[in-house]
Amino acid sequence: MxxxxxxxxxxxxxxxxxxxxxxxxxxxxxxxxxxxxxxxxxxxxxxxxxxxxxxxxxxxxxxxxxxxxxxxxxxxxxxxxxxxxxxxxxxxxxxxxxxxxxxxxxxxxxxxxxxxxxxxxxxxxxxxxxxxxxxxxxxxxxxxxxxxxxxxxxxxxxxxxxxxxxxxxxxxxxxxxxxxxxxxxxxxxxxxxxxxPGIDGKAKMSKSLGNTINLGDSEDQIRAAVKQVYTDPLHLKVSDPGHVEGNVAFLYLDAFDTDKAALEEMKAHYTRGGLGDSIVKKRLDLVLQEMLAPIRARREEFAQDxxxxxxxxxxxxxxxxxxxxxxxxxxxxxxxxxxx
Amino acid sequence: MxxxxxxxxxxxxxxxxxxxxxxxxxxxxxxxxxxxxxxxxxxxxxxxxxxxxxxxxxxxxxxxxxxxxxxxxxxxxxxxxxxxxxxxxxxxxxxxxxxxxxxxxxxxxxxxxxxxxxxxxxxxxxxxxxxxxxxxxxxxxxxxxxxxxxxxxxxxxxxxxxxxxxxxxxxxxxxxxxxxxxxxxxxxxxxxxxxxPGIDGKAKMSKSLGNTINLGDSEDQIRAAVKQVYTDPLHLKVSDPGHVEGNVAFLYLDAFDTDKAALEEMKAHYTRGGLGDSIVKKRLDLVLQEMLAPIRARREEFAQDxxxxxxxxxxxxxxxxxxxxxxxxxxxxxxxxxxx
The missing domain is CATH 3.40.50.620 (HUPs)
Incomplete structure (x- = not known):
């Protein structure tokens, strides 16, 4: 039954x-x-x-x-x-x-x-x-x-x-x-x-490797980390075609950028050449700062007590x-x- | 200080x-x-x-x-x-x-x-x-x-x-x-x-070897175990000289008989011959029964509650x-x- x-x-x-x-x-x-x-x-x-x-x-x-x-x-x-x-x-x-x-x-x-x-x-x-x-x-x-x-x-x-x-x-x-x-x-x-991956391109983000961006990192720490993010070592001049695969800046954008259309456009531009790493990193910095700012703020609030x-x-x-x-x-x- | x-x-x-x-x-x-x-x-x-x-x-x-x-x-x-x-x-x-x-x-x-x-x-x-x-x-x-x-x-x-x-x-x-x-x-x-040693003469008294005398054993169980106690396999006739070493009956008497003088006399008699195992075992049975009777009695008393x-x-x-x-x-x- x-x-x-x-x-x-x-x-x-x-x-x-x-x-x-x-x-x-x-x-x-x-x-x-x-x-x-x-x-x-x-x-x-x-x-x-x-x-x-x-x-x-x-x-x-x-x-x-x-x-x-x-x-x-x-x-x-x-x-x-x-x-x-x-x-x-x-x-x-x-x-x-x-x-x-x-x-x-x-x-x-x-x-x-x-x-x-x-x-x-x-x-x-x-x-x-x-x-x-x-x-x-x-x-x-x-x-x-x-x-x-x-x-x-x-x-x-x-x-x-x-x-x-x-x-x-x-x-x-x-x-x-x-x-x-x-x-x-x-x-x-x-x-x-x-x-x-870690900001240095190593397979794993790990404290012991010193290649992390922490959830509690300050604005400056995030900015400094993004500057160090591993991109395409063959992409020497802005006009050169760049590689998206294995490019940590794009891997992070894949994970965190919610504007997928703009991201695809950026990838295409990077691949055909003419897009500098600094522009990609600027976008990554913006995305991470926006995502982490409220987390950091809540963290600081809770940390007070x-x-x-x-x-x-x-x-x-x-x-x-x-x-x-x-x-x-x-x-x-x-x-x-x-x-x- | x-x-x-x-x-x-x-x-x-x-x-x-x-x-x-x-x-x-x-x-x-x-x-x-x-x-x-x-x-x-x-x-x-x-x-x-x-x-x-x-x-x-x-x-x-x-x-x-x-x-x-x-x-x-x-x-x-x-x-x-x-x-x-x-x-x-x-x-x-x-x-x-x-x-x-x-x-x-x-x-x-x-x-x-x-x-x-x-x-x-x-x-x-x-x-x-x-x-x-x-x-x-x-x-x-x-x-x-x-x-x-x-x-x-x-x-x-x-x-x-x-x-x-x-x-x-x-x-x-x-x-x-x-x-x-x-x-x-x-x-x-x-x-x-x-x-x-176990009653069989093995080095260790152990439940798994089945050669123990348990603290809670009944009078009959003790008597039966004493009968099986390993003595001197070369001591075939009462008149033969017997060995005390490795003789479990004497090892047990050493451990439990409080009348040490009588025990030494018995050992001497056994060694020179003329003392049967049955006499030794009778003594061992008496000693063990006397020692274990009050233990068994207390055990039974406690076991009631x-x-x-x-x-x-x-x-x-x-x-x-x-x-x-x-x-x-x-x-x-x-x-x-x-x-x-």
Whole structure:
């Protein structure tokens, strides 16, 4: 006697950031913008992954602490609304560590060593044999983060898909073990717009590469950054035909200029020659200044009362704990770890 | 201006058992008897390591659950006094998982793989490449258990000393990292009396080998076990000279017979010949029956009100949580993970 109106539960999103530095245009394009849209449709949890950030910042824990509020300010500035999205601090939800503890029994060392994302990150950090155990096991920690909230959608880049697969393996293994569907599998939500390159043309905008434009940057900082934006190294004279592909100025305009018609015209002009980089950059500067000015203004406003930001984080964290504690309780009971 | 009466803090002991089966004479000799003595002198925490037991009992979680109360009954039966010793259930102190999470960043995978105790246990369990991550990382979990209570003494067998070293490495690494002596190093407390062999003469009394005499065994079970006790296979006729070394009956009498003079006489008689195994075993049966009767009686008494046992465990667990939470709070603050 199934009711035809049986509802499937609303999708739950888990997303977040490692609070190790200010968020930049790359974050904005790749995720922040989407979160502002998602929060209307989905139940969205946004995690400030301070505990995870420690895995490779144990030597600078102060940086992680400071950036928790800074990143929260970035969230508020771009329009993430704490009444629609639950923003929380990972370390303040100890239930996540507890799940990690149990999940560690559900995955082999060999399996973790085969994880392509972990492999890449290990190479990137020159860990070689001195991999901290917390680094090898961080897919397990991610599985805890995701499954604690029974998230069904996890926005990630293409390169993070193995983490999602690892999570689902743990979820299936757990459910099979306790013979009950307690945990929920999730899907990767890969954004349509790929990664934004750095202003220097490198594939990735990254604080450590010093090639970012940050959401909180001042007018002058933006202007200076735009001047440095990598264009077409073969476009020496204004009259020369220029290349649009790989030209960061145009890649940024593609991402942010809303006047698509004018942009296409500009591209055509640049390609046939006669359009100087300075004109393109002037347009880019205008577009970025217009887009970032209200974000910066909101950021500054929120920054005036950091106590209120902390209060918001506290409330979000309490809400998140409640959900995670519910899952931990189910997990513990299923494992027979319930006594009183 | 040091006061000459400055006191060093009282030693703190952490000890415990994996609740995977009833405790036996081996536990009694190797640890339970000592705990009854320690509780007068030291602050003693006794952990029912149910979460750790799961690392290799994920396929039989019910066994772990059942044995928590059974092992607690064994504790009470031998005279461990909950008003002097804090008995608690590991899984109900989630702070321990939280510490594990942080400590995982302080130890490398290579270091864990080199741990001799872990190596032996891996070989013992035929894990080979399919080692669950939770098994490889369990020295980190043990370091959490120990350091959460700032234990200074940890009763362990010789073979567990590498675990203590691993714990102290983590403690030192953490304190150096945060530049503050928050965690405390511990010492292994190796019991003078070594391991008790099984009734079959195998080096270790172990439930899985089926060669135990359990603390809760009935009179008949004890009698039957004593009959099977391995003696001297060359001692065929009563008149033959017998061997005392490696003779489990005498090893048990050494451990439990309080009439040392009579025992020495019996050994001499057995060695020169003319003393039958049946006489020796009769003595052993008498000694064990006398020792175990009051333990069994107390066990049965406590078992009549399992609700009260659970209440005792609940109170102990609450006390333990308070202590562990204090340490976690210090650890979190030192790592800059404190916001509200």
């Amino acid at each position: 199934n009711s035809p109106e049986t509802k499937t539960p609303a999708p739950v999103i888990l997303t977040g950031d490692r609070p190790t530095g200010p968020l930049h245009l790359g974050h904005f394009v790749g995720s922040l913008r989407n979160r502002v849209a998602y929060q209307n449709e989905y139940r969205q949890f946004i995690m400030l992954a301070d505990a995870q950030a420690l895995t490779d910042n144990m030597d600078d824990t102060g940086k992680v602490h400071r950036n928790v509020v800074e990143v929260a300010l970035d969230y508020l500035a771009v329009g993430i609304d704490p009444s629609q999205s639950t923003i929380f601090i990972q370390s303040q939800v100890p239930e996540l560590a507890e799940l990690t503890f149990y999940y560690l029994n559900l995955v082999t060392v060999a399996r973790l060593e085969r994880n392509p994302t972990v492999k890449t990150e290990i190479a990137l950090r020159n860990f070689e044999r001195d991999i901290p155990a917390g680094f090898l096991t961080y897919p397990v920690s991610q599985a805890s983060d995701i499954s604690a909230f029974k998230a069904t959608l996890v926005p990630v880049g293409e390169d993070q898909i193995p983490m999602i697969e690892q999570c689902n393996e743990i979820v299936r293994r757990f459910n099979r073990l306790v013979n009950k569907d307690i945990l929920v599998e999730c899907k990767a939500l890969v954004p349509e717009i790929g990664r934004l 950091k106590g209120q930001v902390l209060q918001m984080l506290k409330e979000g964290t309490m809400k998140a704990r409640e959900v995670a504690a519910g899952t931990v309780d189910e997990v513990r009971r299923a494992l027979g770890l319930s006594y009183f | 040091n006061s000459p009466e400055t006191k060093t803090p009282a030693p703190v002991i952490l000890t415990g058992d994996r609740p995977t089966g009833p405790l036996h004479l081996g536990h009694f000799v190797g640890s339970l008897r000592n705990r009854v003595a320690y509780q007068n002198e030291y602050r003693q925490f006794i952990m029912l390591a149910d979460a750790q037991a799961l690392t290799d009992n994920m396929d039989d979680t019910g066994k772990v659950h059942r044995n928590v109360v059974e092992v607690a009954l064994d504790y009470l039966a031998v005279g461990i006094d909950p008003s002097q010793s804090t008995i608690f259930i590991q899984s109900q102190v989630p702070e321990l998982a939280e510490l594990t999470f942080y400590y995982l960043n302080l130890v490398t995978v290579a270091r864990l793989e080199r741990n001799p105790t872990v190596k032996t246990e891996i070989a013992l369990r035929n894990f080979e490449r399919d080692i669950p991550a939770g098994f490889l990382t369990y020295p980190v979990s043990q370091a959490s258990d120990i350091s959460a209570f700032k234990a200074t003494l940890v009763p362990v067998g010789e073979d567990q000393i590498p675990m203590i070293e691993q714990c102290n490495e983590i403690v030192r690494r953490f304190n150096r990292l945060v530049n503050k002596d928050i965690l405390v190093e511990c010492k292994a407390l190796v019991p003078e009396i070594g391991r008790l 399992k609700g009260q046992v659970l209440q005792m465990l609940k109170e102990g667990t609450m006390k333990a949580r308070e202590v562990a939470a204090g340490t976690v709070d210090e650890v979190r603050r030192a790592l800059g993970l404190s916001y509200f």
